[in-house]
Structures are given as structure tokens and as C-alpha cells.
Amino acid sequence: MNTSRFGHIGSYLPGDTFRSRLELRLTGMHRPVRAGIAGSQHTGAESIVMSQVYEDDVFGEDEIIYSGQGGRDLKTGHQISPQTENDRNLALMKSAETGLPVRVLRKVFDDEFGTEVFRYEGLYCVTGFEYGPGKSGVNVWRFRLVPVRFGV
Known part of the structure; x- marks a missing residue:
């Protein structure tokens, strides 16, 4: 059953x-309680959380540079060890392919x-x-995300 x-x-x-990671999970906004990337290598990433814990993350008005998971x-x-092509990083790669x-x-x-708190920034x-x-x-994975602009 696909619950993506x-x-x-x-x-x-x-x-x-949202007041907590648990509230994010209960509302369906972001299902993992700890992981920053929700999704799989087969379907893509549904959501990410920028928790200010990865030193290479950059949040800008017109783009986000999001560090992959691990290490x-x-x-x-x-970062103390290289990131790998794990399921969560592959989920973001799949999202680049699908455009979802x-x-x-x-x-x-x-x-x-x-x-x-955790603020919903929108769709990217x-x-x-x-x-x-x-x-x-x-070595880390760096993903570039841009906001989805509707009606432009």
C-alpha cells in the first residue's frame, strides 16, 4: 500500500x-519523527524538515540548498563521514526526476x-x-530546491 x-x-x-515533530507526524505534514526527509527512492520525497542541524543547509528566499541525510x-x-546514496537521499534524487x-x-x-516551532514554508x-x-x-549531497509558484 502506497501512503505517499x-x-x-x-x-x-x-x-x-507546528509545535513539535510529533504534531507534524499527527497532521500528516511530515511523517518521520526524527528523519529530515520523508519519502522513498521509489516514489520521491514528500517533505523535508530544515532543523538547523546540518551545517551546509542554506535557506534563501528564492532557493534552498538542503544537505542530504547521514554522516x-x-x-x-x-559532518564526520561522507553521506551515502541511502533511501532518503535517493528520495530527493527521485523528486528531481519526477518533478513532484x-x-x-x-x-x-x-x-x-x-x-x-516548525513553520510550513510551502511547496518546492x-x-x-x-x-x-x-x-x-x-562529501555531502546538496539538493537545490526552488519554490513552486502558481499562476506565474
């Missing part, structure tokens, strides 16, 4: 916030509540990827 869900979920819109030291956040949109969620500080397409040395000198 691409695109928007329910009535959630960009800018909506990160949990204590320092630095990926939901992007990002951990941000919420001034109103004085805590970190993976337009390319590369493999090479990251900031720590270890």
Missing part, C-alpha cells in the same frame, strides 16, 4: 506553525510563544543536486 502524499495537506498553508556528528553537528513537489518545513523561533521542486565537499571537508 505529495503536495499540500488538508487546509494547511505556508506560514502555519553528521549528533553532538557537534559537523516537496513540502518544506523549517524550525524557526516564534517570538509570540518564545519557543521554537528539487531542480538539481551535487555531491562534493561540504563545510567540514567531507
